[in-house]
Amino acid sequence: MSEQANPFESLQEQIDDAAEYLDASPDVLERLKHPQRILETNLSVEMDDGSIETFKAFRSQFNGDRGPYKGGIRYHPNVSRDEVKALSGWMVYKTAVVDIPYGGGKGGIIIDPDEYSEAELERVTRSFAKELRPFIGVDQDIPAPDVNTGQREMNWIKDTYEKLENTTEPGVITGKALESGGSEGRVEATGRSTMLTAREAFDYLGKEMDGATVAVQGYGNAGWISAKLLEDLGANIVAVSDSSGAIHNPDGLHARDVKDHKNETGSVVGYAGAETELSNEELLTLDVDLLVPAALENAIDGDLARDVQADVIVEAANGPLTPDADDVLTERDVYVFPDILANAGGVTVSYFEWVQNRQRFYWSEERVNEELEDIIVSAFDDLTSAYEENDLPNFRTAAYVVSLQRVIDAYSESGNWP
Ligand SMILES: NC(=O)C1=CN([C@@H]2O[C@H](COP(=O)(O)OP(=O)(O)OC[C@H]3O[C@@H](n4cnc5c(N)ncnc54)[C@H](OP(=O)(O)O)[C@@H]3O)[C@@H](O)[C@H]2O)C=CC1
Numbered sequence: 001m002s003e004q005a006n007p008f009e010s011l012q013e014q015i016d017d018a019a020e021y022l023d024a025s026p027d028v029l030e031r032l033k034h035p036q037r038i039l040e041t042n043l044s045v046e047m048d049d050g051s052i053e054t055f056k057a058f059r060s061q062f063n064g065d066r067g068p069y070k071g072g073i074r075y076h077p078n079v080s081r082d083e084v085k086a087l088s089g090w091m092v093y094k095t096a097v098v099d100i101p102y103g104g105g106k107g108g109i110i111i112d113p114d115e116y117s118e119a120e121l122e123r124v125t126r127s128f129a130k131e132l133r134p135f136i137g138v139d140q141d142i143p144a145p146d147v148n149t150g151q152r153e154m155n156w157i158k159d160t161y162e163k164l165e166n167t168t169e170p171g172v173i174t175g176k177a178l179e180s181g182g183s184e185g186r187v188e189a190t191g192r193s194t195m196l197t198a199r200e201a202f203d204y205l206g207k208e209m210d211g212a213t214v215a216v217q218g219y220g221n222a223g224w225i226s227a228k229l230l231e232d233l234g235a236n237i238v239a240v241s242d243s244s245g246a247i248h249n250p251d252g253l254h255a256r257d258v259k260d261h262k263n264e265t266g267s268v269v270g271y272a273g274a275e276t277e278l279s280n281e282e283l284l285t286l287d288v289d290l291l292v293p294a295a296l297e298n299a300i301d302g303d304l305a306r307d308v309q310a311d312v313i314v315e316a317a318n319g320p321l322t323p324d325a326d327d328v329l330t331e332r333d334v335y336v337f338p339d340i341l342a343n344a345g346g347v348t349v350s351y352f353e354w355v356q357n358r359q360r361f362y363w364s365e366e367r368v369n370e371e372l373e374d375i376i377v378s379a380f381d382d383l384t385s386a387y388e389e390n391d392l393p394n395f396r397t398a399a400y401v402v403s404l405q406r407v408i409d410a411y412s413e414s415g416n417w418p
Pocket residue numbers: 145146147148149190217218219220221222223241242243244267280294295296297316317318319343344346347
């Protein structure tokens with residue numbers, strides 16, 4: 001395995017690759033490769049035993065030309081300043097590719113949540129919310145869930161913010177529980193856009209989804225919902241993994257049963273319907289019709305890309321392929337449908353949640369799913385049109401050509417007051 005790519009440098013390379021096909025000034029492009037502002041803070045929090053522990057936390061506000069900064073908050077021991085910068089940049093181009101009125105931001109805390117009690121995690125989260133308060137707001141920056149955060153953390157942040165501001169402002173954060181002003185369909189939204197992107201991709205490429213073999217890396221929110229919804233389309237989920245390992249059955253696993261097993265035991269490993277266990281690399285290089293990386297960045301680098309046997313990759317995770325992997329896969333005619341389209345369902349339904357919060361008027365799940373489908377299908381069509389019209393090397397470059405142009409247009413129209 002070669003040295004891990006720096007995700008922030010990967011983002012900048014992706015922008016440069018697309019810029020070759022755009023008539024944009026180098027000065028403007030340079031501006032679009034760096035965050036506008038980063039909060040770095042140290043949270044000193046009392047532990048259950050009375051000791052004080054300090055956690056480093058970040059919020060990067062990358063670009064707000066198209067609307068308020070928007071993006072999740074990650075809890076993970078490998079969170080770093082550069083990772084948060086990259087994730088916030090990917091949000092800018094994600095919100096632009098689906099054409100919703102947001103910029104991009106992202107946050108993270110360097111913490112392994114498995115090591116802490118719920119009460120400790122609540123104090124850490126409320127402490128972060130207190131630090132975030134001057135920087136976030138319904139029209140400024142709207143956080144949401146990411147890896148190892150969900151409705152519980154979003155509810156704590158909303159509650160802290162509202163108490164400090166002496167107001168009710170549910171739209172300050174999305175991904176909340178329904179009872180706290182969340183939206184129907186938000187929990188499933190990331191996996192749903194991954195499924196919709198895969199469906200459109202197979203249709204575009206003339207491939208049959210019914211009976212297609214699928215491997216999914218990561219069985220959290222994005223991975224398991226993708227697996228379930230792809231199975232509902234008739235696909236055959238033959239391998240899945242989590243941080244403990246991977247399982248395989250060439251005749252198919254049952255996505256919902258695997259989830260039940262993980263809920264009971266903590267891992268997909270040990271599921272009775274699996275024929276064999278695999279390593280992470282074996283899962284990523286299985287001979288399948290569709291591979292869905294749904295864990296973390298840098299899952300596939302240039303070396304591993306040479307061994308990938310999937311025909312199509314649809315990225316549920318952010319940044320799972322390094323730029324070297326992209327080059328190898330493009331040369332090998334493996335079709336990659338990029339993260340900034342495929343996982344955009346999460347932020348799109350966050351947008352619907354924010355709209356509902358502002359109107360104090362709530363939609364049915366059916367309406368949410370229909371509006372999401374319209375947006376993803378339309379974004380897919382924009383991307384394939386750009387791919388064909390500009391004779392682009394791959395669909396990632398197409399996604400950046402479309403989204404960079406939208407951000408540049410918004411900046412140009414604003415008059416550029418410094
Ligand atoms: N949640 C959302 O709305 C959105 C998420 N995303 C992206 O999707 C990806 C996954 O996020 P999400 O599903 O929310 O996070 P979760 O925390 O719900 O799940 C992450 C999953 O990845 C697994 N994992 C971690 N490391 C590895 C590894 N080395 N090999 C295999 N599996 C691994 C975890 O294993 P274990 O269960 O053992 O911990 C877990 O199953 C991230 O890139 C995130 O940024 C993108 C858009 C929106």
